[in-house]
Amino acid sequence: MDSSVHLDNVVMEFGDFTAIQKTDLKIESGEFFSFLGPSGCGKTTILNMISGFLDPTQGDVKIGGQSMHGVPANKRPTSMIFQNLALFPLMTVAENIEFGLEVRGVSKGERKKASDRLLELVALEGSAAKKVTELSGGQRQRIAIARALAVEPQVLLLDEPLSALDLKLRQHMRTELKEIQRKTGITFIYITHDQGEALTMSDRVGVMSAGRLQQVADPITLYRDPQTSFVASFVGENNSIVGKVLSINNGIAEMDCGPLGHLCGRVQGAVKIGDQATVFIRPEHLRLSAEENMLTIPSVIEEVNFEGSYLTLNANTQAGSNLAIQLESRQYSENLMKGANVSLSYNVEDAIILGESAHV
Amino acid sequence: MFNQLKARFGSGLAVGVIGMIAIWIIGMVVLPQLLMVDYSFRPNLLPVDIGGPKDIYTLANYNTLFTNEIHLKIFFKTIWSSVLVTSITLLVSYPIAFYLAKVATPQKAALCLVLLIIPFWINEILRTFSWYIILAYKGPLNALLLSLGFIQRPIRFLSGDGGVLIGMVYAYILFMIFPIYNAIESLDSNQVKAARSLGAGWIRTHWRVVIPHAKPGIATGCIMTFMLAAGSYAVPSILGSPGSRWFTQIIYNWFFEGGDWNQGAAYAFLLLIICIGFIALVMRIFKVGLGDIAK
Amino acid sequence: MKSETIMRLGVRFYIGVFFLYLFTPLIIMGLATFNNSRFPTISPWKGATLKWFKALAQDDQMWHALWISVVVAIGVLLVAVPIGICCALFLSTVQGKGKTLLYAIMMSPLLTPGVIIGISTLIFWKRFSVTGGIMLTVIAQTTFIAAYVMLMVLARLQRFDRTLENAALSLGATQWQAFRRILLPYLKPAIISAAGIAFLQSFENYNTTLFVKGYDTTLTVYIASKVRTGLTPAVNALGLVMISITVIFAIVYEVKRRREQSIKS
Numbered sequence: 001m002d003s004s005v006h007l008d009n010v011v012m013e014f015g016d017f018t019a020i021q022k023t024d025l026k027i028e029s030g031e032f033f034s035f036l037g038p039s040g041c042g043k044t045t046i047l048n049m050i051s052g053f054l055d056p057t058q059g060d061v062k063i064g065g066q067s068m069h070g071v072p073a074n075k076r077p078t079s080m081i082f083q084n085l086a087l088f089p090l091m092t093v094a095e096n097i098e099f100g101l102e103v104r105g106v107s108k109g110e111r112k113k114a115s116d117r118l119l120e121l122v123a124l125e126g127s128a129a130k131k132v133t134e135l136s137g138g139q140r141q142r143i144a145i146a147r148a149l150a151v152e153p154q155v156l157l158l159d160e161p162l163s164a165l166d167l168k169l170r171q172h173m174r175t176e177l178k179e180i181q182r183k184t185g186i187t188f189i190y191i192t193h194d195q196g197e198a199l200t201m202s203d204r205v206g207v208m209s210a211g212r213l214q215q216v217a218d219p220i221t222l223y224r225d226p227q228t229s230f231v232a233s234f235v236g237e238n239n240s241i242v243g244k245v246l247s248i249n250n251g252i253a254e255m256d257c258g259p260l261g262h263l264c265g266r267v268q269g270a271v272k273i274g275d276q277a278t279v280f281i282r283p284e285h286l287r288l289s290a291e292e293n294m295l296t297i298p299s300v301i302e303e304v305n306f307e308g309s310y311l312t313l314n315a316n317t318q319a320g321s322n323l324a325i326q327l328e329s330r331q332y333s334e335n336l337m338k339g340a341n342v343s344l345s346y347n348v349e350d351a352i353i354l355g356e357s358a359h360v
Numbered sequence: 361m362f363n364q365l366k367a368r369f370g371s372g373l374a375v376g377v378i379g380m381i382a383i384w385i386i387g388m389v390v391l392p393q394l395l396m397v398d399y400s401f402r403p404n405l406l407p408v409d410i411g412g413p414k415d416i417y418t419l420a421n422y423n424t425l426f427t428n429e430i431h432l433k434i435f436f437k438t439i440w441s442s443v444l445v446t447s448i449t450l451l452v453s454y455p456i457a458f459y460l461a462k463v464a465t466p467q468k469a470a471l472c473l474v475l476l477i478i479p480f481w482i483n484e485i486l487r488t489f490s491w492y493i494i495l496a497y498k499g500p501l502n503a504l505l506l507s508l509g510f511i512q513r514p515i516r517f518l519s520g521d522g523g524v525l526i527g528m529v530y531a532y533i534l535f536m537i538f539p540i541y542n543a544i545e546s547l548d549s550n551q552v553k554a555a556r557s558l559g560a561g562w563i564r565t566h567w568r569v570v571i572p573h574a575k576p577g578i579a580t581g582c583i584m585t586f587m588l589a590a591g592s593y594a595v596p597s598i599l600g601s602p603g604s605r606w607f608t609q610i611i612y613n614w615f616f617e618g619g620d621w622n623q624g625a626a627y628a629f630l631l632l633i634i635c636i637g638f639i640a641l642v643m644r645i646f647k648v649g650l651g652d653i654a655k
Numbered sequence: 656m657k658s659e660t661i662m663r664l665g666v667r668f669y670i671g672v673f674f675l676y677l678f679t680p681l682i683i684m685g686l687a688t689f690n691n692s693r694f695p696t697i698s699p700w701k702g703a704t705l706k707w708f709k710a711l712a713q714d715d716q717m718w719h720a721l722w723i724s725v726v727v728a729i730g731v732l733l734v735a736v737p738i739g740i741c742c743a744l745f746l747s748t749v750q751g752k753g754k755t756l757l758y759a760i761m762m763s764p765l766l767t768p769g770v771i772i773g774i775s776t777l778i779f780w781k782r783f784s785v786t787g788g789i790m791l792t793v794i795a796q797t798t799f800i801a802a803y804v805m806l807m808v809l810a811r812l813q814r815f816d817r818t819l820e821n822a823a824l825s826l827g828a829t830q831w832q833a834f835r836r837i838l839l840p841y842l843k844p845a846i847i848s849a850a851g852i853a854f855l856q857s858f859e860n861y862n863t864t865l866f867v868k869g870y871d872t873t874l875t876v877y878i879a880s881k882v883r884t885g886l887t888p889a890v891n892a893l894g895l896v897m898i899s900i901t902v903i904f905a906i907v908y909e910v911k912r913r914r915e916q917s918i919k920s
Binding site: 485 | 662666669670673674676677678679680681683684687695696697698699737738741742744745748749750751753755757758759760761762763764766767768769770771772774775776777778779781782794797798801820829830831834855859861862865866875878879882883890891894897898901902904905906909913
């Protein structure tokens, strides 16, 4: 069955405020797709447009190729898992799971069969008669999933459902969600502000900021080749240095970065000689030694933090700007202390240069 | 407004909700009041004359009050006594409310609240009637005072306004205690402690910390008590004497003894204006809005 | 330290006197029922008797008034509870201009003296040639009792999580199903309490009823007329019975409420 979701040039306005700028996006059938962005970026609005709680001001939402224009939330082939789960507190676990079938007039026997099957899927057999208030956070999470799956939706919408859980459980549930998605083959649309969640679970991620879809790509591409400076700094850590483009050769640009000298990096998108541009270098790509065929930046260590499996350093460059550096723990040595002079170097291939046009 | 209701409940239920509210607000709350006001400005006519040339708007019904010295006196006495009842009730209630909200242990407070609620559930008539028994000329209070030697002859408690005042304070005290209790309870106890540790005495602590916080509750209590006292018919008719009539009793008489409804409506409207005026005054003094008054 | 002790004793004394003040009248009224005296009093005490209960049981007017009170109270319950629920639903759903004004109007019956509600209802319905009686009593009492119901239901409604309704819709429920299966069960305890309060408020009402009762005397009005005219301890007997019923009702209600609260927490 085609369970793709097509946001066909949708725009959402609330009065004078444009919550979603014109967006055209096709989410494939059976895909695990995440919208990632800070709060207020419009990702919840997108979810509400797909689920039918909001109608786009312009454009159309198509599910399985069918226009959803004028189709209310309760008639769409979607179901939603809410941030606070929204389990019905006065109903038992089984009643919660069977609710969607009950309102469709499915017989009692059929409903029971379905809830038993789903409880097995989420590994909570024997909890059918329990009250939802008796369950732990993780168990409630699974009941919410089972309830949403019971109506056999083509598309499952998840609104930051893991945000209320503690760290350990959250990481466990990521694997579990991915597993359920694989088993059911349903299209999952997930929204989150947590890049860890988005990157680990998704087939593709759409990064959003201020009502605009910044970039849509698989997690690795998103991390390696950010197309906009927002994505470069929002997804993972990044150091940024501003300069002017001097030359471009085979996709490698050289930039004049003032007191820091000339820095090079891979060009992303449209950059011309003479443009203002920014070079992005990830903390883990910086080394602490002047190596040949690498660019070097002389600096002074400001701060050293031990964080378990890795070390983070803060170094002051001659230009007065700060750079963050991340090293593996085993690279620690006595010499790494405040005030020590170091030369930072990086691989040209690992740095990204984005022009003004990517500054949105 | 309808669209918001429809979006949540669907059109069927939304129509039902709007319909019910319309029936209540228009048919029971607003129109009857307006009609009463309209009525009060018309003369009392025979059915045949209604709608005829004699059916004109006039201030005559209001003039009656200002030319009738006895009625006018009762009118002002009712207002003044109601203010008095409100003040006494406030003074008696405040320490109780504070004790329940901040001093008593939770178990003790819970017990006291149940004890307070029990008389609250009991009919106003019966509560007042019990005071009639106590205050009677040959009643237990006089008997007690006589036997203790405090008085030589029984006191006629029920011949003046004294009995009415006692009965009203008793009947409406819970309408004062509960709003104040609710307001003080929401005050952070550490604020009281902080004020004390900064060297404020008890009086100053209450004046500067507790009372400002309890303002909405005090305002609600005063409004309710005044409204109930000024509009009371049961208490003055049971505990009052012919010499201590209440304004409501005069209104009743216009309706069911004088047979002049128009005149009665005018008096009723004056009572309503006094109550509205008192509400406005209290809201102004305590600087609270109408939204704060809901319990 | 010394002044603290005095203060504490003072507070205790005050609380003691206050509760004495609260309960003495009720106790004295109860005792007067059993006094073998022609008038309701406890001094002088003329020996214990139960004859006033017998006199009460034989009072046909009383039984008739009780019947009318029950009919009126049930009528009020049936009209005021739905109206109050509708108002609460409205206030919790609608946002925007005019809401404050509407809220003020909905609250106004609680701030209006009962006699005025009775009078305005009487005058209004005269226009349609409806005179005082059971129907007008139900209408007049509903005017302000609906506002009580509204406040009680609204208090619970304000704690309702509206995503539960969205969850139901997202699972395919119609708006009516979401209301019927999710919101209404949630409101049930508040509705039951409100119905109880509405019944009691109606049963005990005097000021409003007095003006609209016509010839249909309710029990409260009957007691009041007895108190003012034919004073015998039979009134006390009736009072004692009513107090006992209300106290039992109040205790049951309180215990139930507390139990619900402790389950929640």
